[in-house]
Amino acid sequence: MSLDGEYEPNTMNWVAKHVERYEATGGEDGRIYYGKPTVILTTLGAKTGKVRKVALMRVADDEAVRYAVVGSLGGAPQNPVWVNNLLAHPDDVRLQDGPVVRDYTARQVEGDERAEWWKRALEAFPQYGEYQKKTERTIPVFVLGPKEG
Numbered sequence: 001m002s003l004d005g006e007y008e009p010n011t012m013n014w015v016a017k018h019v020e021r022y023e024a025t026g027g028e029d030g031r032i033y034y035g036k037p038t039v040i041l042t043t044l045g046a047k048t049g050k051v052r053k054v055a056l057m058r059v060a061d062d063e064a065v066r067y068a069v070v071g072s073l074g075g076a077p078q079n080p081v082w083v084n085n086l087l088a089h090p091d092d093v094r095l096q097d098g099p100v101v102r103d104y105t106a107r108q109v110e111g112d113e114r115a116e117w118w119k120r121a122l123e124a125f126p127q128y129g130e131y132q133k134k135t136e137r138t139i140p141v142f143v144l145g146p147k148e149g
Contacts, residue, residue, distance in 0.1 A: 018055045
C-alpha cells in the first residue's frame with residue numbers, strides 16, 4: 001500500500017478543509033490553531049487502505065527529528081480512527097510540519113517514554129491534560145521516527 005494512493009478526505013468537513021488549506025499553502029494557512037502550531041498526519045486506513053489525513057497539534061523533540069501524535073479526540077471515550085491506522089500500518093506514515101513533508105515510522109510509547117512525551121505534549125498544548133481528565137481511557141501517544149533507508 002502507498003501513501004500516494006486514493007485519498008479519502010476526513011468525514012468532518014472542518015477537518016478536511018483545514019488539511020486542504022494547510023497543504024495548499026505549505027502550512028502558511030492553517031499552521032496555527034488555538035494559538036499553537038499544527039502538523040498534518042497522513043496514514044493509511046486500517047480497514048480501507050485509503051490515504052487519510054488529519055491536522056494535529058505539533059509535538060516535537062528539540063531538533064524536530066521525532067514527533068509525537070496524541071490520540072486525545074478531545075477527551076472522547078474512544079480513540080480517534082487514526083490510532084487504528086497507525087497500529088495497522090506503522091511504517092506508512094507521513095507528517096507535514098509547515099512546508100516540510102517527511103515519511104516516518106510510528107510506534108506507540110508506554111511507561112517512562114510515554115511520560116516524557118506526555119510532558120512535551122502538555123507543554124505544546126496544555127489542553128491535553130483537560131482531555132485526559134474527561135476520559136477513563138489512557139490517551140495513546142505515538143512517536144514518529146524518521147524512516148530508515
